[in-house]
Amino acid sequence: MSVQVAATVARGEFNLRVDLSFAPGEITAVMGPNGAGKSTLLRSIAGLQPVDSGHVSINGTVVDDGDRILIAPELRNVGLVFQDYALFPHLSVLENVAFGPRSRGVSAGQARINAQDLLDRLGISELGKRRPAAISGGQAQRVALARALATSPAVLLLDEPMAALDAESKVAVREELHIALAEFTGVTIMVSHEPQDARALASRAIVIENGRVTQDASLDALAQDPATTYVAALMRSTP
């Protein structure tokens, strides 16, 4: 259950060029300035952004070769937690979590039972009937995680999972995310702005600046031996 991205993605003036491999069970934090290409990397793995050359493969299967092969997102078995969660506003929390399995052919009843199970495990059992508009940011984050995990993805992608939270809920959510991710056996890639989050959750950090990987190391190595002035400044800002 590995992921490999050796590809170039051009987006107007900007291009992302990387050659990265991710191992199962490994939690990687992707850091970098705004507009450096972090989200583009996630989107190209999820299938929302085709690559222009090179390839993306999941579990050894090429899902995008920049040419003839382009497997649609719905066939990739990748879970994506969006930055502001993108919970479906017209569906209840339970229906949001059950959406993935239902789309993949699980019966409505079974999908709901499994969804409730997931909500129980993430400690939000009582939210099932509510609409996304009626829950807090921290709760929405857990629902988004539950929704992504409900399809048992091979790869879990998190786009700034804590950016939309206030400082108070961040601490609690970070703790819960840590537990949930520890149980997950696939590849986890998390875009993050904050070294604290990366340090709490990930073992490996990748820094992308201006479309290129400038450092790929453990978080300790990042702090002790920053490759660029950006990394140095980033790690210094950590309290």
Next chain:
Amino acid sequence: MSRTSKRRLRTARPWFLLLPGAVALTFLIVPLIALLSQAPWGSFLQILSNPAALDALRLSLETSLMATLVALVFGVPLAWLLAREVLPGTRFWRALVLVPLLLPPVVAGVTLLAAFGRRGLVGQWLYNGLGVQLPFTTVGVIVAEAFVAMPFLIITLEGGFRGVDRRYEEAASTLGASAWTTFRRITLPMVWPAIVAGTVLCWARALGEFGATITFAGNFPGVTQTMPLAVYTALESDRGVAIALSIVLLAVSVTVLVALRGRYLRSGASA
């Protein structure tokens, strides 16, 4: 205190806006009052239960509902294509869709004759090849109504589709939903207010359709004589009947207005 508030009121309503505004309001309201005051209330039910009137009413309901159905089946997909700019030259196609909206209805009828008349561009092929004739038939009424009313549905819905955040559709696809499932379970429910508003506007326009219908489908009682045509015909013989039938159509318009007054019209228009 009351003095200052009076002064403020006066400056808030300048006479050069107040006066013409009042004229406009009167102009719009007087005909409605006149219609109601001149109605033959005593014989109202008797007029409406007349078989000719009932025929026109039934025909109007049938054709306008069919035209709305046609508009939904073909207009919803087109609205989506325009909103997502899937087709090359979207701006041109969008402008083209608006043409029937601005075209004088009689001209719309003439264009339909040119297209679907017995010797029309498509009509000759339909008539000679399949033996199908559209002009002067009930199906012709539906065609005329759909042609004129569908743009209302399309522009309302296009706005709705544009208002849907693409990330919801992206999220659905990463969760394993096919394009069809995403459309059915995510996109359509999210534009539901626009669908309701567009459908009702389209239906109301189809129900009131006159010019294109009489030009393309003629004025045959029981076959193509819808309510507006019956009103026009009755006006030549019996004003009371014309007014009574008009009141029925007025009642429908008012009902639509009241029904849409709430969130549907507003969210449809703002989406």
